Amino acid sequence: MTLASALLGMLLAPAPSPAQGVVATDGYFDVARIDPNTYAINEPQYWQRNILYVLKGEQRSILFDTGSGTRNVAFVADKVTKKPMTVVASHMHYDHIGSHASFKSVAMIDLPETREATTAEGWYAPPLSKRLWPFTGGFAVTEWWKPGDVIDIGDRRIEVVHIPGHSTDSIALIDRESGYAFVGDHLHGGTLYANLPGSDVAAYLASTRKLLNDYPEIRTVFGAHYEGRMTRDSLVALEKSLAAIVERRISGERVWWLGWTAARYPGEGFTILAAP
Numbered sequence: 001m002t003l004a005s006a007l008l009g010m011l012l013a014p015a016p017s018p019a020q021g022v023v024a025t026d027g028y029f030d031v032a033r034i035d036p037n038t039y040a041i042n043e044p045q046y047w048q049r050n051i052l053y054v055l056k057g058e059q060r061s062i063l064f065d066t067g068s069g070t071r072n073v074a075f076v077a078d079k080v081t082k083k084p085m086t087v088v089a090s091h092m093h094y095d096h097i098g099s100h101a102s103f104k105s106v107a108m109i110d111l112p113e114t115r116e117a118t119t120a121e122g123w124y125a126p127p128l129s130k131r132l133w134p135f136t137g138g139f140a141v142t143e144w145w146k147p148g149d150v151i152d153i154g155d156r157r158i159e160v161v162h163i164p165g166h167s168t169d170s171i172a173l174i175d176r177e178s179g180y181a182f183v184g185d186h187l188h189g190g191t192l193y194a195n196l197p198g199s200d201v202a203a204y205l206a207s208t209r210k211l212l213n214d215y216p217e218i219r220t221v222f223g224a225h226y227e228g229r230m231t232r233d234s235l236v237a238l239e240k241s242l243a244a245i246v247e248r249r250i251s252g253e254r255v256w257w258l259g260w261t262a263a264r265y266p267g268e269g270f271t272i273l274a275a276p
Contacts (some may be wrong), residue, residue, distance in 0.1 A: 026075070028071045029042065029071065030042040030044055037057070038053065038180070040052070040228065041053070043073075046070055048068070049226050050065070050067045050068055051065075051222070052064060052067055052224075053182050054085075055158060055173070055182075056080075056083060056156075057152075057154035057156040058155040059152075059153055060084040060153045061083040062088060062151070062153060062158060064087075064173055064182050064184075065087075065097075065224060066089070066100050066103070067098050067099055068094070069099050070098065072099050073098075085105065086103075086107050086142075086143070087105070087107070088109070088145065088171075089108075090171060090182070090184025090224055091166065091167040091170040092126045092130040092167070093167065093185070101137060101139040101140075104142070105143070106143075107142070107143045107145050108143075108144055109146075109160065109162065110147070111147075111168075113130075122140050122141045123138055123139075124138050124139055124141050125137075130198070145160045147160060147161065148160065148161075157175075158173050158174070158175055159173070159174040159175075161173075161174055161214075163186055163208075163211065164200065164206075165194065165199065165200060165203045165204025166184070166193060166196070166199055166204065167196070167198045168203075169198075170186060172184070174217075174218070178220075179217050180219075180221075181215065181220070181221045181222065183222065183224075185224050186207065186223070187208075187230055187234060187235060187270065188225045188226055189228070189270055190225060190226040190227065190271075191264075191270070192238075192273070193273050194242075195275050205242040205246050208235060211235060212232075219232050227269070234270070238267060238270070241265060241266075244265075250265060253265075257273065262275065262276060263275065263276040
C-alpha cells in the first residue's frame with residue numbers, strides 16, 4: 001500500500017480489539033495459542049492488525065512474516081520459542097517484512113524476481129513496486145526456498161507453495177498433517193486487495209484452485225490481517241467469487257480508491273477490491 005492508503009487506513013480501520021485466545025502480551029503484541037506448536041503473534045494496535053505465525057518444530061521454528069516494523073517483533077518471538085528461528089515473508093509488502101533485518105536466519109522464496117533483487121552477497125533490497133512503502137529497508141537472505149520445497153523443522157514438515165495473485169511473490173506454508181494453510185494476504189476477514197501493483201485476479205483464482213485441488217488436507221486457513229482464522233469453506237467461497245469476477249458474471253460496486261476507480265465485490269466474510 002502507498003503512504004496515502006496507510007493514512008487513509010488509519011482513519012477508516014476499525015478500532016483494535018483484543019486477540020482471541022491471548023496467552024501473553026507485551027503491551028503492543030499479543031500472543032495467542034493455536035495449538036502447542038503453533039502460535040499467532042497479533043499486532044492489534046497497528047491499523048491493519050497484522051497477524052504473524054510461529055510454527056514450532058523439534059529442531060527449529062519458522063516465523064511467517066515479521067509485521068509492520070512499528071515495534072520489533074524479535075523479542076516477542078524469542079519468548080514464544082527458544083528453538084532456532086527462520087523468518088520467511090508471505091510476500092514483500094512493507095507490513096510483512098518490517099522486522100526481517102533483526103533476524104539472523106531469513107529465508108526467501110526462490111523466484112527470478114527475488115533473485116534479481118538480491119545482491120551476490122545475499123542482500124535483498126525490495127523495489128518500491130514490491131514493498132509499496134518508501135521507508136522499508138532491506139535484509140540479508142540466508143537460505144532460499146523453492147516452490148514445492150518441504151521444510152523439515154523436526155517432527156513437522158512444512159510445504160512452500162507459490163500463490164501469486166495478491167502479489168507476484170506471495171507464498172503459502174502448508175502443514176498437511178495439521179490441515180493448516182498459512183496464506184498471508186491471500187485470504188482473511190476484511191478486504192482482500194487484488195488491485196495493487198503486481199496483483200492479478202486470474203492468478204489469484206488459479207492459486208486458490210491450486211490450494212483447493214492440490215491440498216485436500218487443508219481445513220483451517222490462517223491469514224495475515226484482521227480476522228485471520230478462516231476455513232476451507234472460506235477458501236471455496238473465495239474461489240467462487242474470483243471465478244465470477246474473472247468470468248464477468250458479476251459486476252462490482254464502483255468505488256473511488258486513492259484517485260482511481262476500483263470495483264468492490266462481496267464475499268463470505270470478506271470483500272474483494274479489484275480493478276473495475
